Amino acid sequence: MKDESKNFVLFAVIAALILFGWPLVQNRFFPTANPPATKVEQGKSRALPQPNADPTADSPAALRDRAQVLAESPRIRIETPALKGSINLKGARIDDLVLTRxxxxxxxxxxxxxLFSPAGTQDAYFAAFGWRDEGLRPPAADAVWTASAPVLTPGTPVTLTASNAQGQRFAIELAVDNDYLFTVKQTVANAGRGAVPVAAxxxxxxxxxxxxxxxxxxxTGPMSVNNGAAHYNPNFKDLASGPARFTSNGGWLGFTDKYWLAAMVPDQGRAFDGQFRAGPNQSYQADFTTAPQLLPPGRQLSQTAKLFAGAKEVKLLDRYTDTGAVxxxxxxxxxxxxxxxxxxxxxxxxxxxxxxxxxxxxxxxLTLTIRLLVFPIAQRQFASMAAMRALQPKMKAIQERYKDDKPRQQQEIMALYKAEKVNPLAGCLPTFIQIPIFYALYKALLLTIEMRHQPFALWIKDLSAPDPATILNLFGYIPITLPHFLAIGVVPVLLGISMFFQFRLNPAPMDDAQKQVFAILPWVLMFVMAPFAVGLQIYWITTNCISIAQQKWLYSRHPQLKQAPAK
Incomplete structure (x- = not known):
């Protein structure tokens, strides 16, 4: 009786640690889902604002109204199937960009x-190209460039031109594809009397x-590909201690959010110096430059770079990579x-x-496909479970006989496995196979924009977010805000129920402590999984339902699993 009380207290402590400690672990190592896209109030779904989705949203705290700032300088429009915005002719900046998809x-x-918003607005974000002022007098940062056309489209490139008093003419030719890749050709023509160094x-x-x-x-934050490898560092906070610099031949650098990316892509055939640095007023910059080249009089020099500014669509990024564009x-x-x-x-x-x-x-x-592929392995798992169940009386006898000699007990049990030709780990193989698949789906739901805001049915409007239909406030009819660990939706409860019935079909362990573990585990995991994406919970529920059906069918082939072990 004392042992049972100790076990109950132990499991209660473990359950409490999981329920209250798991959120601290998951927020650091396993962010569980996107912010809720909807909220259920009085039984109806209502769309929630998503401030995290817009890095430059206007707000009462905005420095200046965006529309006012955009109207203060001459601009040319950007119109593509995926982008709309404008290029600021004052300073030749791409600083106004929305993603229409x-x-x-x-x-x-x-x-x-x-994605982009001009300087002077809340959370300004922009890209620019130019030349270093080291022996060359490029146009000033506030110079107004001349555009060759009023609109930049995939079929109509635009060239920006400006000149200086020393006889150099500068041109920035901008082209854009149907998605998010700008091609930028920078040219300097030297009509002056002497040679000048040109470094773009x-x-x-x-x-x-x-x-x-x-x-x-x-x-999320600064990211680069340099010297043939991807670098997910430094972090924003690391730049407070100084710039992070590198030299590479090929690659790119910029800032990545979960779904969006703004990256500079220097000429992939030339070496460049890249750096990340922090500036005043919480500003951060990723920039590159090339080694200066001496440009004689009467000649011109061009260099081509690219800018990716848009959504991180998996197939699109793969295509740009496979074609050698980036x-x-x-x-x-x-x-x-x-x-x-x-x-x-x-x-x-x-x-x-x-x-x-x-x-x-x-x-x-997807779940059905995976379970079909591992079905032969599951059959072997059940055969192993049947053999293990048949051995339980003998194992119990060994445990009783050598209860005061643990090394001898383990030695005798291993000898029993060998004599009966049973592998106790054989039943774990399907579980180990499921782990990378489960984690792969978790990452796909977490990372890929293709799953963002994808609905399923009824109140589930975003499979990458938690279930918004919380039960304890009666689906929003009671206007209370529940603590994080109590915000349990309908889908997590279905998950717990499916796990409960699946565990009941498993052979009951002979050890009382294990019985208590399996009795409480479905309900503990229900709370653990509640903050995860609904899509992940649907995967697990489907897996459990298939397992229940599969177990019932395999029990018909291995009836000894349902029989009480012989004494």
Whole structure:
């Protein structure tokens, strides 16, 4: 009786540690989901504002109204299938850019995501190209350039021109594709009397850090590919101690958010010096420059760079990488160590979505596919479980006989396994196979923009966010804000119920302590999984339901699993 009381107290303590301590661990190492896209109030879904989705949203704290700032300088429009905005002719900056394919919220009238915003507005963010003022007199930062056309489109490049008093003429030719890649050709023509050194540069500048948290699972902030490798550092806070510099031949550098990227791409065939640095007023800059080249009179010198400014769409980044347009641009998505598993899972899931049109159904079919592939392994697992159950009386006898001699007890049990030709680890193989698949889906839901704001059914409007239908406040009919660990939705409860019935079908362990563990585990995991993305919970529920059906079928082939072990 005392042992049972001790076990109960132990499990109660463990459960409390998991419920209250897990949120602290997950926020640092495993961010669980996107912020909720909707809120259920009085049984109805309402779209929530998503300040994190717009890095430059206007607010009462804005320095100046964006529309006013945009009207203060001459501009040329940007119009592509994916982008709208303008280029500031004062300083030749790309500082006004919205992503027309993505909205801030799931509401029908939600405005599109804004990536770039001009200096002087809240959270300014812009890109610029120019030349170093070292023996060359480039146009000043406030110089007004002349444009060759009023609109930049994929079929109509625009050239910006300016001159100085020393006889040099400067040109920035801008082209853009149908997605998010700008091609920038910088040319200096020397009509002066002497040779001049020409060193081009490009920069991305932003005010404030990323609104998306930087964690062990996903990096946001400064990022580069240099010397053939992707570098998810430094962090914003690291730049307070000084600039981070590197030299590379090929690669890129810029700032990454969870879904958005602004990156400078120098000429991939030339060496460049790159750096990240912090400036005044919480500003941060990523810039590159090339070694100066001496330009004789009567000659001109050109250098071509690129700018990626847009959404981190998996297929698009892969295409830019595969065609050689940008080295390792696909590494802008921080897939991590399980990249080889995660990307095929994503591509298969994306294919199912395009065929079906619903990501939730696609996740269910993905689960069915995986369980079909591991079905032969599951059969062997059940055969091993049957053999282990048959051995339980003998194992219990050994434990009783050598209860005061643990080394001898383990030695006799291993000898029993060998004599009966049973592998106690064989039943764990399907579980180990599921772990990388589960983690791959977790990362796909967490990282990929393709899953952002994807609905499933009824009140579930975003599979990458937690279930918004909280039960303890009666689905919003009681106007109270629940603590984080009590905000349990309908889907997590279904997850706990499915786990409960699955565990009941498993052979009951002979050890009382293990019985208590399996009795409480489904409900503990229900609370642990509640903050995770609904899509991940749907995967787990589907897996449990398939396991229940599979176990019932396999019990018919291995009836000894349901029989009480012989004494």
């Amino acid at each position: 993505y909205n801030e919220t799931v509401a029908k009238d939600s405005p599109p995501i804004r 540069y490009g920069l991305v500048n932003r005010i404030g850090v990323s609104k998306d948290p930087d964690s062990w699972t996903i990096h 080295t390792k641009l696909d590494y802008a998505i921080d897939w991590g160590w399980f990249r080889l598993v995660e990307k095929p899972i994503f591509y298969y899931l994306d294919l199912l979505f395009r065929l079906i049109g619903n990501f939730g159904v696609a996740i269910i079919i």
